[in-house]
Amino acid sequence: MISRRALELATAVLTGSFGAAVVVSSLDNGIGWSSAGVDAGTFPFLTGIIIVLGSLYNLVRGLVPAASLANVPIAITPLELRRLAGLFVPAAIFVAAIPLLGMYLASASYVFAVLAIPKHQSVLRALAMAVATALALYVVFERMFQVSLPHGALAAALGF
């Protein structure tokens, strides 16, 4: 179970650290005024500062038990968390598998795994949908629009 407060804090920390990274990184480009006008780092530096300050404000608002936050103690229930993971984890594995398997094989395996393993569809139907997905991608991108999708290290090793 994740509370709304924890979620607010986590997000504020996330945005804040991005802002801090922007501030530090923009210092390399120089901030302020030089002979060539406003230095390249100035604008990112200012946006970074705004992000950090805004995140701090959101962080404090998240820490103080403000009325509006106390009203929604639970942001994500365990059941919802399981559903979220059920969608996101396979998607992340799919993306991670693309360099090895290539787009076609990875997306076909992804569709098959998501449909067949939790028994949403019969194995046969899942297999058919997986093949259809890969085929549709191939026809639309490789053939119709001449966009080459990654074929993967495996295909390269096999000589495709």
Next chain:
Amino acid sequence: MDNLQELLHGFTIAVTVPHLVLMAIGVLLGILVGVLPGLGAPNGVSLLLPLTFGMQPVSAIILLSSMYWGALFGGSVTSILFNIPGEPSSVATTFDGYPMARDGRPTTALATAFGSAAFGALIGVILITFLASWVAQVALAFGPPEYFAVYFLAFASFVGMGGAAPIKTVVALAIGFAIAAIGIDTVSGSVRLTMGVDELVKGVSFVVAVMGLFGIGELLVAVEEEFHARAVSSKIDWREVFRAVGRLPRHGVALLRSAAIGCWMGITPGGPTAASFMSYGIARRFSRRGRYFGTGEVEGIISPETADHAAGTSALLPMLSLGIPGSATAAVMMGGLMIWGLNPGPMLFVDQKDFVWGLIASMYVGNIVAVALVLLTVPVFAALMRIPFVVIAPLIVIICVVGAYSVSNSYLDVVMMLGFGIVGYLFKKLFYPLAPLVLAIVIGDKAEDAFRQSMLLSKGSLGIFFANKLVTCLIVGGIALLLLPLVLQLARLRRKPAPSADETTVQDAAREKVII
């Protein structure tokens, strides 16, 4: 009457067989993305974007804008028939649209929604026809300080009128600016904010951000609640369609008021979502039947739908004449304009007359095509909703992955897209607005350039932003909008010295629900 002549010329471009076919394709694809949860107008348009690179710009913009109209209509179909808003901007349509459809009047609800939507769009296009070239004419005299002031005003109006928590809007905007700055700096040529990753030198494309924020993010929000697509009958009774449309003029006041709200929110970037909620809220307060709202009132459908479409349409006005998109989808289209080699802004009205007036004429025709097609295809798309979500979700993930990859054939983009997905989920969950973030990614560089050029002109003095009446007005207006939330907060505190905690929580919760 120059405008009318140009418009007639535009019609000769828009009303040709290839363009009518493109409109039909665009509208159908738009309804499809509008109906499917997780896919919306912004990522639908950005998916289609890489496929338009080989087209004439005017054909490409007709395809993309028709998709936008289709998506706006498609979102209302699912709102009314399934109580599931396909688009954030049609959430307000569920309040009265679904109860009416459930009570056995789905045709009346749909026809009322489409009729008032078409009216809203028509008012939006008429506004563009008469105002856009005038605004562009004024803008032709703009220098860098004026441009920066206009950008500033646009961003400030998100903070002041967007409806989301002001500081969250500011953070979202600033993150967008920082992302826009990643890569090679156009002025000095130095590499910025790559944090040592060489691949980031090319920058972060707004398409990648849109795919993640709106595609994966929305999917994650949608998967939380299990869908129960219990549709009411989706059969269309044609006689009732005409009867319902015929009854619309009786609600003339509501129509005109909602169209005005929509146009205002579209031009000052508040966006269609904020417009539809605002219009619904105002209608409930002023209608004589206000207390029946939520049980299937006709005006409860008319108000959000008219405002939604008026805002969606008029969002293209500032995009065309100033180069500032009024909504997330308009921002994506403007990104397309730049990729096609056009320079959005007043020069379009001088250099690219065919493009501008072809687009404006196509907006009249495209909306008629959209109304006809959406009525004809309601049963088909309603059937689509019966496909289980577990089947649709992985397909949408694949579409987003391929879409992000095909922008510049980069695997890093896919990984970033997934990261944006998590950010999109968190932001949606916590009511950070996404539209300003996308807008800042698209026009962040231009705003920065305008600022730096102004500074070069003035040798580093901020006084240039108060050098003449126009700039001063724009800047002061922007500052006023930035301070507006603070003033409202103070006013509320003064009126009610000690508000009871319960009261504020209920109000805050209601307001937060309304924001996204």
